[in-house]
Amino acid sequence: MLSLEFWRMLGKGVLETLYMTLGGTLLAYILGLPMGLLLVTSAPNGVKPNKPVFMVLGTIVNMVRSVPFVILMVAVLPLSRIIFGTSLGSTAMLVPLFLGAAPFVARLVESSALEVDNGVIEAARSMGATPLQIVLRVILPEALPSLITGSAIAVTTILGYSAMSGFTGGGGIGDIAIRYGYYRYETDIMLICAALLVVIVQLMQAVGNGLSRKSDKRIR
């Protein structure tokens, strides 16, 4: 019943999903990581308190995070047309994924960075470290295992976002699930797509946990 052509399409869908997920995550971290670190540093008890920066950044993050991703996606796809010349396909989807996930990543990074022991930061200050040195050489390396765990959460969330791309013709497994499984009532295709997504999430979570454990020098 399921033709070779279908499996080929599914294979392409998996690749597109991975492309959107990993590409989107990478882009989201390029903005979200510095944002999260800035949130921690500018906080009232941070290494370089700055109330205006902290307030403005926090408000922007909360605002973007409160918009449901489907809405955000539709709203910013015109931006993709400006950048990539099209609002269709996986590459076009990178724009909403990047914008939607960056604030989420910022919060993940913030919470990981806050886990770093204050005493260690105080010790670095007592040695004459600058705020930038504290961020780059103390907070980042000390928070690494937690940052990796956080990135596994980010990847799976962004995978979920990418699956919504079917509504706007963004490609990937989500697109197939919506077009075949939902619009055409082909339940078997829907199930295969759902199962595939589950497998991908499991794999990514396992890889994330493994890397996090491997990087952590506290347990051993």
Place this chain on the structure above:
Amino acid sequence: MADTIIDIKGLCKVFGEGDKAVHALSDVDLQIERGEIFGLIGLSGAGKSTLVRCVNLLERPSSGSVCVLGHELTAMSEAELRIMRRRIGMIFQQFNLLAQRTALENVMFPLLIAKTPKREAREKASKLLALVDVADKASAYPAQLSGGQKQRVAIARALAADPEILLCDEATSALDPANTASVLKLLSELNRKLGVTIVVITHEMKVIEQICQRVAILDDSRVVELGAVEEVFRRPKSKMGRKLVLSGGERGERDSAKGCFRIVFNGEEATKPVVSELVLLTGNSVNILFADTKSIGGRVYGQMLLDLPEGAAARAQILGYLDEQGIFCEEVESDA
């Protein structure tokens, strides 16, 4: 010859504002001389941690002057302060080592942030680990070290930038007695070998007795007593001083009972059986309520609490005997 390395005048630190304001330090004056081991003792909440953080300005004083190594710190910019802090090492109760770096990398850290070339930093860090006797743990992570080893690594790290002052914030409070003794021994060795001035903060009189030359007692945000350790130990003048000196061991309320006398051994011959001679010569029996003495190099140091018999004549006899022996003795006031 007095060479004051830390000169604190009129130091005040207030946390919070208005009704919620907490005075952590009120008008503290303190002079610490180059090369000494200075103790700062007080109960928790007395303000000693805040005071030590004002020495390297991790905590900015509300008012007053902090002059370290001839520089007025309160007038310095953040950038100037960072350079200054390299000359003031600090160790902590919880060690505060970087958990994701090896012992060697931890010691290299202050050198690397001061832009020392990596190879040079590595060589120096190895030497320092050897100096504090944990050379074999260079590639271990903090999680693989015992408390005593962690504090040794932390000491090596604090010494990496060749500081002239070492601040110790409850450095032995998280250690067991054996490790406490060995870390204190290490600190006094470093003081002798490197000439580094050490400021020790603690709530334990034992720590002060063991390594400090002078001590300041902090109570409720103020310095209530200051002097040579022997003098303060022998004759504590302040109420807090008495409390700290007398709480050398685990004892109950009976200390404050009347008829209780404290005798202090300060380097007398260890072989002389003072108490039994006292009993034999005066014919009075005494009850030893508490004793905490140790003999160092054939001499006794420490204190004993004796419950003397009632009766002025017997007491006078006993006190006379102790006076003859040159042993300090005083009645313990009940301050309950």
